[in-house]
Amino acid sequence: MFEELLQAPALASWLGLLAGLLAVYLLYSSWTFQDKQKNPPGPRPLPLLxxxxxxxxxxxxxxxxxxxxxxxxVFTVYLGLKKVVVLAGCKTVRQALINHAEEFGDRETSPLFHDFSKGHGITFSNGDGWKEMRRFTLTTLRDFGMGKRLSEEKISEECHYLIEEFEKHKGKAFDNTTIISYAASNIISAIMFGKRFDFNDAVLPDMVKNDQETIRLSGSASIMIYDAFPMLGPWLKNWRDIMKNMENNKRHISQLINTLKETFNPDICRCFVDAFCTRKLSLEESDAQGVHYHDDNLVYSVMNLFAAGTDTTSNTLRWSLLLMAKYPQIQDRVQEELSRVVGDRQITMEDRRNLPYIDAVIHETQRFANIVPTSVTRSTSRDVTFQGYFIEKGTTVLPLLTSVLYDESEWETPNTFNPFHFLDKEGKFFRRDAFLPFSAGRRACLGEGLARMELFLFFTHLLQRFRFTPTPGMSEDQLDLTPVVGFTLSPLPHQLCARTDL
Incomplete structure (x- = not known):
């Protein structure tokens, strides 16, 4: 009789529903139990949500x-069924990422991060493959002059192309988003592919557009829900658009790599792709590290570096010009210091030590713009007791960079754009512990040295040549500093005048 009842469709459905609710209740109860026993505190979660x-x-x-x-x-939130431990405030984030770098050093393998690289490349991988790719990438970037004279020459050359593009507008208002993004991408392209792209090249605009849209959509609510409930992916337009963009850029980059392979000469290293192929050739199949030098790691590493090397640098530079137009008195001081120290000659990295106010303005732009507010989530590599709380191996960890860059205990006026955050009483530049726009620890930005050089040279070359103002008829107060929210924070679409007649 009982078996017959179970075969009844309606009753079976009800029993299935009851079983599901019981499972959710038991899971919810386990959340509450764990919170009381060992987990960091946090708001009480609802079942499923x-x-x-x-x-x-x-x-x-x-x-x-x-x-x-x-x-x-240190507290816990649940994004759907996913437990996330949030680290907030300068002291806590630095303690975790620097003093406990090993324990907080893995990358979270979220559904979206897996979609991005399938476990390959640099940004979204873990284990021995990640370690080898990171070591190789750091070595190669340094060999190609990251932070050194060779990079400086490439950036200075790109500055001249960028200035030419600005001059074409003859002081009239225009949106600088596209050409700044192309300039930034050309620096990383020179390292990746051994070439710069013309601003009218067919490939460059498509790759930059795809990356920009992917980064914007990655911070959308629907994608956060996808990470919590990955089965929803195919029904979400934003997810489908991200996958389309990723496939397009994978195709572009694979074609560029294949073209370089056709003329590869192990005795001449032109770029990152050549260095990878040379390294692969030099390692015997029996070498334990040789297994990591395969095409997937090459393609996804280049995709990771191209996207990261374009987005954050170009966005920071756009913020800097918008802030100069917004605060003309700060722009006055920048240009006075440039005129007094450098004059009309070519600006070099050697000048930075003699331009403390400009250095402070660039650092404050990075702090205030808060480009990557939630950082890239991490995962604990082992069980760890941190600040008295037990955090299990494999727990998703979110270092909240907003709470560091806007920490009221670290910054005198955290909600105000204030270059004096980085100047002492004598007007000399000084760096602060709470300045972590590149994150910290094992997962800190690989290209920090290159990015810092780009920001300084692009910013000073443009301010040496142009005065940035709002569009005619608009006051500085009308310039909106509200960001466009994605995975990174970028300025709202806007136009500025780059004038030489003031």
Missing amino acids: GNLHQLDLQWLDKSLFELSKRYGP
Whole structure:
């Protein structure tokens, strides 16, 4: 009789539903039990939803920052069924990422991160493959002059192309997004492919557009929901668009790599791709490291570096010009210092030590713009007790960079654009512990040295040549500093005048 009842479709459905609810209840109870026993505190989650109903997914960093004021610098939230430990405040983030670099050094293998690189490349991989690719990439970037004279020459050359593009507008208002992105991408392209692209090249605009859209969509609410419930992916337009963009850029980069392979000469190293192929050739199949030098690691490493090398640098530079137009009195001081110290001659990296105010303005732009507010999530590589809380191996960890760059205990006026955050009483530049726009520890930005050089040279070359103002009829107060929220924060679409007649 009981078996017959179970075969009844309606009753079977109800029993299935009851079983599901029981499973959710047991899971919810286990959450509560674990929170009381060993986990960091946090808001009480709901079954299935976790804490999604308590978070503003459009402004996730701000929501988490507010929660940190209630629950402390180490707390737990649930994004659906996914447990996330949030680290907030300068002291806590530095302690975790620097003093416990090994424990907090893995990358979270979220559904979206897996989609990006399938476990290959540099940014979204772990284990021995990641270690080898990171070592190789750092060595190769240094060999190609990252932070040295060779890179300086390439950037200075690109500055002249960028200035020419600005001059074409003859002081009239224009949107500088595209050409700044192309200039930044050309620096990383010179290292990756041994060439720069003309601004009218057919490939460059497509790759930059794809990356920009992917980075914007990656911070959308629907993609956060996808990470919590990956089965929804095919039904989400944003996810489908991201996959299309990734495939397009993979195709472009594979073609560029194949073209370089056709003329590869192990005795002449032209670029990162050549260095990878040479390394692969030099390692015997029996070498333990040789297994990591395969085409997937090459393609995805180049994709990772191209996207990262374009987006954050170009966005920071766009913020810097917008802030100069917004605060003309700060622009006055920048140009006065440039005129007094450099004059009309070519600017070099050697000049930075004699331009403390400009150095402070660039650093403050990075702090204020807060380009990567939630950092790239990490995962604990082993069980760890941190600040008295037990965090299990494999737990997703979110170092909240907003809480570092806007930490009220570290910055005198955190919500104000204030270059004096980086100047002492004598007007000399000094760096602060709470300045972590490149993150820290094992997963800190590989290209920090290159990015710092690009920002200084692009910014000073442009300010040496142009005065940046709002469009005619618009006041400085009308310039909007509200960001476009994606995985990174970029300025709203806007136009500025680059004038030489003032």
